[in-house]
Amino acid sequence: MQSHHQFSIASATTVVRLGEILGALSHALDLTEGQPNGHCVRCCWLGMQVAQVLDLTPTQLSDLYFTLLLKDLGCSSNAARICALYLTDDIRFKRDFKLVDSSARQGLEFLLNHTASQSGLVQRLRAVSNVLKNSDDIVGEVMQVRCDRGAEIARMMRFSEDVAEAIAGLDEHWDGGGRPAGLRGVEIPLYSRIALLAQVVDVFMAELGVDAAIAELKTRSGHWFDPDLVPVFIELLLRPDFEAEFNDPELEALVFASEPAHTGRVVDEDYLDEIASAFAQVIDAKSPFTHGHSERVAQYTDSICAEMGYSTERRRWMARAALLHDIGKLGISNTILDKPGSLTDTEFDLIKLHPVMSKEILSRVSVFQDMAVTAAAHHERLDGKGYPDGMSAEDLTRDMRILTVADIFDALTADRPYRPAMPLEKALSIMDDMVGCAIDIDCYAALQDAIAKS
Structure with missing residues (x-):
């Protein structure tokens, strides 16, 4: 049963849904990450579709919902550092990085295409050399800042420690090769595992389509992704009505009106x-x-x-x-x-x-x-x-x-x-x-x- 909490602004009574407020503001996070409008909202829809087959309590569903909407809360905190270290446009860098897997070949191609690409030859060689020499430290620093800051801001907005830790764990990988803590397997919060899968699905759907998204899930299963969750996502993507639902202009309204958007949270x-x-x-x-x-x-x-x-x-x-x-x-x-x-x-x-x-x-x-x-x-x-x-x-x-x-x-x-x-x-x-x-x-x-x- 939905709970519509009311409060007064400028002598007018207004119905407020927390999911609507934060979902709308999540469009600003999409800008920072260079993602198409509504990326976080679509990730929320994807993750919550998958959650329907999981045995989650209403509180857990609510926490997952806001983890998905706010997964990129810390995204702005490393923008200046990315720009300074890679001598590049941080928004383009972040957008394209989401299409890169953990293979050495893709990583090197990305680095060469996105480091000091507008600089002179000497400056570019110096920048590429510095990144190659210190890549582990640089990637660790960039991810750490983003994850820590995102978790901190989630706490500022009264979210549970489970939500904060899930946002901090967004870039962890199933095989332990992620950042910033190198968590492995079920050490990674469930919400983080779902959010990362939803993120990659939305990015590949936008760039290359549903077949490419499914192929990427299969390729990264057991490496980046929880191998038990991958088949659930693939089953979702293979539904006959999936693309129609995913591209429905009313999807955002459905996400904002759903029960987890306001369960147990009074917005005053x-x-x-x-x-x-x-x-x-x-x-x-x-x-x-x-x-x-x-x-x-x-x-x-x-x-x-x-x-x-x-x-x-x-x-x-x-x-x-x-x-x-x-x-x-x-x-x-x-x-x-x-x-x-x-x-x-x-x-x-x-x-x-x-x-x-x-x-x-x-x-x-x-x-x-x-x-x-x-x-x-x-x-x-x-x-x-x-x-x-x-x-x-x-x-x-x-x-x-x-x-x-x-x-x-x-x-x-x-x-x-x-x-x-x-x-x-x-x-x-x-x-x-x-x-x-x-x-x-x-x-x-x-x-x-x-x-x-x-």
Whole structure:
């Protein structure tokens, strides 16, 4: 029996399903991994189909469900390191890596095709040599960071230790050749084993089709995969109606409405705050230059709102918008985010897509839909020269103007790839010149008042 929990937002009663919230936000994780839209949701559907033949309790089914949806929670934490070590586009690297098995031949081909491919010959040879020489340590480091961070964020969102450990064990292999702990056989959590199988099936379905997915399951059975689970997945893929169900436009709605999506979990205002804070950690882990950015913007936003007389309820809403305003940056390569020099026109055009992606992702979440437009407007200007929509002053709400001031202030006073953090006086001097053309005078005055009080 489904349990629809209710809570109030801005004096409106809203039905909230945890599966819908986190499933919608999982689209941001797909961006980071370079996967087609809905990858985590499809993995959830695949894994839960298989779970129907396993003897799992309702609690175990719920834990498996959220392991599948959130398997990539730690994916942003190694993006900058991949970019630095392999001198490559982290998103393309991650996308293509999911098609590689553990054979030496495929590994070497992947390495040669994805290491410093846009660099000069000398730099490329140096990078390839370094990766070959230190491959075990490098792969171990990259996987460890991802797995540890994913488990940590799952705990932040109140999930059980079983879910956290399953996310940490996603890259373990049945034969002990996986990472980061080299677990073997049934030492690997069941949820991890199911999630890895579901991931590979979805990746190969998207790239090469069902026959290729089945062939890959057979090839990796007993090596990567639990040999007892492989036949269950193959039986699923051979169902006459499988491809029609898998490609059904309503699949996501079915996943979000299923019983495990909300069993035993009440989503209230406090929990929504924790979810927003947890995803802010995912966002800010993408680049060392954005570490803590979303949380600081939320703090500055709240201070401005307090100075401007916002209600406690509205301040809470604004803080969530600030925490999630940059979620679209998960879809931008670190070759751009961390570039120390000036961006090319093409690169800047890509940067300008991140608020568009933020809006698209937040609009998927019923309880965040009304903040999606506000969050996406943090690079708009009063003079209409901002992005992505070039909104005019008349179109910019006070909420948008507050978030813009908070975002600019943190951008100036934090380290960036191309310059160190500015002293407070210099940052305020720059913002003085932006009043009236880029930022709102009243919102900026409220920020100054808040700074003076602190």
